[in-house]
Amino acid sequence: MASLALSSVTATKATQPGCSPALTTSQRYPLRTVSIAYSVEASRTSLQRQNNHGHRFSSRLLWKPLAVAEKSSTVVSEMNTDEPLKVMISGAPASGKGTQCELIKKKYGLVHIAAGDLLRAEIAAGTEKGKRAKEYMEKGMLVPDEIVVMMVKERLLQADAQEKGWLLDGYPRSFSQAKALEDLGIRPDIFILLDVSEESLVERVVGRRLDPVTGKIYHLKYSPPENEEIAARLTQRFDDTEEKVKLRLQTHNQNVEAVLSIYEDITVRVDGNISKEIVFAEVDKALASVIEKKSKTSSAAMAAGLAT
Template sequence: MISGPPAAGKGTQCEKIVKKFGLIHISAGDLLRAEVNAGTESGKLAAEYMNKGQLVPNQVVVDMVKHRLAQPDVQEQGWLLDGYPRSADQAAAILEEGIHPDVFLLIQVPDDSLIERVVGRRMDPQTGQIYHLTFKPPPRDTLDRLIQRSDDTEEKARARLEVHAGNVASVLDYYQDCLVEIDGSQDIKAVGSAIEDVLDTFQQSNSLEEFQHELAANTA
């Protein structure tokens, strides 16, 4: 499992993990939309709640996740569950179904750094390219047409960060045995290398206890 606040670079790291380790990337949000679009039984049930503006019950999403994790490609290659669970109820529900990660990666970045990343983002509406006024400056000839997403303001970004912090705090007790915190304030390559080191260590370990011992030794 992997979790991280908005603008922490989680999407980029998921791509790197999938490419390096061959895992199947599963996002609960993407899975929910796919089930609804495919018209499966779970998707139809979810759509009923969504059309009424209601939250989809935990058990419906849990059933979707459980079904996806049971598919042959996931059973063969392993899974990377992205941004789920987001509440203690969800964590308890999937644990009851026997779903527990080998490693829970938590990308940590100071809020002020995240705000700077978000507020400085700009998009070129002609190309879809994303720039950052400080970290990835756009070409001068595109400046006049760049736009800022409506939710890339400091006020909205802080609200999203507050929601994320609450979500993470509610689930961590379920994953203390496999939790690894990653310093996401480093550059992208350094974050990727740190994650690879953790997963390489796990693959080379003979047990969870040995993995935890090696991680403690490496971070001491």
């Protein structure tokens, strides 16, 4: 209230005959305006000290910084919203994508999205897209890109993915799928590729076994079953043979190179031949770097907003 009263007195005096018009704060104090705008409390304290000592104090210096501070606070609140992280991860069969996705999701809280899961969910729900996809699958044909791309798009645009960020697992798998996502304006911040040698991949796939009771995946060498009872009921997928896995790897390698042509500038290759802990340390470092860059971009945008 005291500052309001003082402003009124000063304004009245400035409009009397013979008085020059009141200058704005930026005109009178070009270098001091910003420095005092950050602290409303400091201005109030200064005013109180001046009054206590019986000195006359012009509130024009106080009132304008208050307005600047309020404006600055508004800009900060409007712009202090970091865009969530968007990640794509790719790798050949048995490259360790599933393990890394779990670790990423646990640390960063991203929404994990896999195209295969979306297809199965649509089919189970009996949606129109699910019915169309099922027709192709029952004929042993690949589901057209247009169906899968729309499923992925709709999932990425849901509220949880928009708020928390997303982790797209093993998709896109072809150039046409990647191009379709680009055309829809869907682009990740980073494309992680797990590089594993063919020799290691073949060993991992051929040694894989499934527990039909629990659905858990074991490996005869790296993750053997807990007991003989479980070991006795393990099954092997029909395509987890050396001959078939090599054909799958050949198809994967051809497709992934085409996909990388679109994401070349944001691709990070991680050696997947080492332990899952070390692999994740590399993935974690790459994600942290992306977050730091996004934060700097956000800060620069905020500074530009404050400057205007």
